[in-house]
Structures are given as C-alpha cells and as structure tokens.
Amino acid sequence: MNRIGFWVVSLLLLLAAASSVLFVVDERRYGVVYHLSEISRVVKQPGLHVKWLPAPFQTVDYLDKRLLTLESPSLEPTLTEEKQWVVIDWYVRWRITDPEAYIRSVGRTEEAGAAQLGRVVRSAFQEEVNRRTVRQLLSEDRRGLMQDVLRQVSESVGGSPVEGSKPASDAASATSAEQPVAQDGVQAAEAKVELDEHGQARVKLSWGIEIVDVRITRVDYSKDITESVFKRMEAERTREANRLRSEGQAEGERIRANADRQRTETLAAAYREAQEIRAQGDSAATETFARAYSQDPDFAQFYRSLQAYRSSLGKPGDVMVLDPNESEFFKAMRTPGAEGRRP
Structure with missing residues (x-):
C-alpha cells in the first residue's frame, strides 16, 4: 500500500515538474521565454516546448503573429x-x-x-x-x-x-x-x-x-x-423653397386672372348674344302685336286693360286707392258694351 502511495506521489510530482517546464505555443502566436525578466529566446514554431527552469526563474509570454x-x-x-x-x-x-x-x-x-x-x-x-x-x-x-x-x-x-x-x-x-x-x-x-x-x-x-x-x-x-x-444648406433650401413657392403663387395668380378674363369675356359674349336674341324676339313680338292690334284697336285696348288688371289685382293682399269715376285705370270697366267684348 505504501509503495502505491509512493508511486502516486512521485507521479504527481513529476507531472507538476513537467507542467512547470513545458509550454505550448499556438500556431497563431509567438512564445517568448524570459529568464529573470530578460529575453532568453523566442519560439516561433508551434508545438510543445521546454524551458529549463520553472517559474519564477523562467516565464513565458505570448505575442500574436496574425494581422x-x-x-x-x-x-x-x-x-x-x-x-x-x-x-x-x-x-x-x-x-x-x-x-x-x-x-x-x-x-x-x-x-x-x-x-x-x-x-x-x-x-x-x-x-x-x-x-x-x-x-x-x-x-x-x-x-x-x-x-x-x-x-x-x-x-x-x-x-x-x-x-x-x-x-x-x-x-x-x-x-x-x-x-x-x-x-x-x-x-x-x-x-x-x-x-x-x-x-x-x-x-x-x-x-x-x-x-x-x-x-x-x-x-x-x-x-x-x-x-x-x-x-447654410437649410437656408439655401428654404430660400429655394420660398422662390418656388412665390413662383407658384405668381403662376396661380396668372392662371386665375386668365380664367377670370376668359369668364368675363364668355359672359359678356353670352350676354351680348342674349340681348341680341331678346331684341330680335321683342321686335318680332312687337311686330306681331302691331299686326294683331291693327285689325281691332278697341279690342286691343280692352285686352291690354285686362292684362293690367291681372298684374295689379291678381295678388292676395294688394290694395289700390283709386277713384273709379275719374281714373283712366278703370276706363275699360266703364265703357258701354265692355262685357260683350270680353273674350
């Protein structure tokens, strides 16, 4: 039993000693061995390497060799x-x-x-x-x-x-x-x-x-x-926006003025044409009435009086204060035989 313990302790001591003098250098790094803070050697090849003395007599640092x-x-x-x-x-x-x-x-x-x-x-x-x-x-x-x-x-x-x-x-x-x-x-x-x-x-x-x-x-x-x-860019953009806005307003005013002018011209032309048509119609009506009234003047006078009565007395609430004996307005009603001339 003591012999087994001896070998176990010896193995542990051996591993401890090996770990203190062995070190591994990665392929991406350099290994630098220091002896009492002085550079002893530089290991550039990757793998397992040996240093002759354990720490703190000899230590190992690493530097990156990559980009x-x-x-x-x-x-x-x-x-x-x-x-x-x-x-x-x-x-x-x-x-x-x-x-x-x-x-x-x-x-x-x-x-x-x-x-x-x-x-x-x-x-x-x-x-x-x-x-x-x-x-x-x-x-x-x-x-x-x-x-x-x-x-x-x-x-x-x-x-x-x-x-x-x-x-x-x-x-x-x-x-x-x-x-x-x-x-x-x-x-x-x-x-x-x-x-x-x-x-x-x-x-x-x-x-x-x-x-x-x-x-x-x-x-x-x-x-x-x-x-x-x-x-400065903001000021330039603001100035440009104001310029475009003013140009747009001016263009809008020009378009509105042009539209108003066209509307006025169109309305004037339409009004002028309507007046011409109305004048032609009034002229034709006058000629027609003149021909009709020339055939029977008394009846024409009586018919006009009836139209005047209808326009003056045809609305509810109309009040007229006239002297029926002296007013020319009721002449048709005072004319003998007026009842026989009504259509």
Whole structure:
C-alpha cells in the first residue's frame, strides 16, 4: 500500500515538474521565454516546448503573429492646407515580425504597440493633411495621401531617430549602441547607426513590426463646421423653397386672372348674344302685336286693360286707392258694351 502511495506521489510530482517546464505555443502566436525578466529566446514554431527552469526563474509570454487592425482611437480635427478643420477616420493593418525587437522597443503586449503606433499614424496624417485641400481629400488624390502615410509610418517604425547626434568620427564607437538600454525592465532594441547628409551619425531603433496597409474610411468636416454647413444648406433650401413657392403663387395668380378674363369675356359674349336674341324676339313680338292690334284697336285696348288688371289685382293682399269715376285705370270697366267684348 505504501509503495502505491509512493508511486502516486512521485507521479504527481513529476507531472507538476513537467507542467512547470513545458509550454505550448499556438500556431497563431509567438512564445517568448524570459529568464529573470530578460529575453532568453523566442519560439516561433508551434508545438510543445521546454524551458529549463520553472517559474519564477523562467516565464513565458505570448505575442500574436496574425494581422492586427488598429482603428483611429479619437476624432481629433485636422487642419487642411486651406485652413479648414476636417475629421478623418482611418485604420492600419500591421503585424509583429520580430518579437524580440518589438519587446525591446515597444513592450510586451499588442496594446502597447497599438498605442504607440496610433500616435505615429495620427502624426503622419496630420502632416500629410496639412499639405492637402479638402477637394483632394474627397477625390481620388487621397490614394496618394494613404501611400504617403504608409511610407512615412513604415519609415518611423523601421527606425525612430533618437534625440542627440554624434560626429562621424564617433560612428565606430556608436555601433556599440547595441548595448541594451533599460526600458521598464525590458532591454532596449539593438541600435543601427546611419550617417545623415551632414556626416553625423544617427542612432535608429527598429520596432520589429510590418505596416501592411493604411486606409481612410471617412472624411468629414468638424462638428462646428458641419453644423454651419447644415445651416447654410437649410437656408439655401428654404430660400429655394420660398422662390418656388412665390413662383407658384405668381403662376396661380396668372392662371386665375386668365380664367377670370376668359369668364368675363364668355359672359359678356353670352350676354351680348342674349340681348341680341331678346331684341330680335321683342321686335318680332312687337311686330306681331302691331299686326294683331291693327285689325281691332278697341279690342286691343280692352285686352291690354285686362292684362293690367291681372298684374295689379291678381295678388292676395294688394290694395289700390283709386277713384273709379275719374281714373283712366278703370276706363275699360266703364265703357258701354265692355262685357260683350270680353273674350
């Protein structure tokens, strides 16, 4: 029984020891082995690997080797060549190609690289936008802007100038700048020495990353300018609407005036024609009455008197105050034989 317990404990200790020195590197990541916070080696091949000492003497961190995307972190307005403020949205595709240089220059995490890269890209966009107009930013010319930003950012992350310069005579000794420089507990990157146009040596540090692409997703005016543009557009649309409305009212008045004129002309023509027809009818009636009355004048006079009586006394409530003996109105009633002449 004791022998079984011994083997079980031994197996557990063996597994614990193996787990403290074995680690797995995913195919999407780099494995970085640290020995007392110093980079010991970088594992790029996926699979099971061994470190010689357990934690905390040796630890393992991981960095993503896939293509990473960095979007513009803030909407800070940028001044164009024509002194107008615009807001640009952009994104950058980048990847870590040299984990050791990346850690020594930037930091141990992808977030550290994204933060520093964001500042570099934003500065490059500001510099390039300052040399261009809004029309160029909104046209096909912005392809050149993206290419210039890509080139500038690639040069920056490929080697950032360190403050201070050295004479050319000290360039040989400057090559010893490969010495590590402490940076938050991590050694600095190996330095490269280049001579500028004045014959002076400049020390440059590589970030260990590759900039794959830089793209612009949106170009817009700043909020204040956008509001003023909207107000100006609203005023222009209101002015155009008022113009169209006034033109419509004027057209409506013209149409109504034309219709009134046509109505007046039509009514006048109809009235004139009606008067002509009425005049012709009255003339014909007068001629007919004249012919009829010429045959028997007395009867015609008597008939007209009856029509006058009917029109004057035919309505209920009509009252006339006349002297029947003297008024000519009742002459037909006083004429002898009038009863015999009634039709």
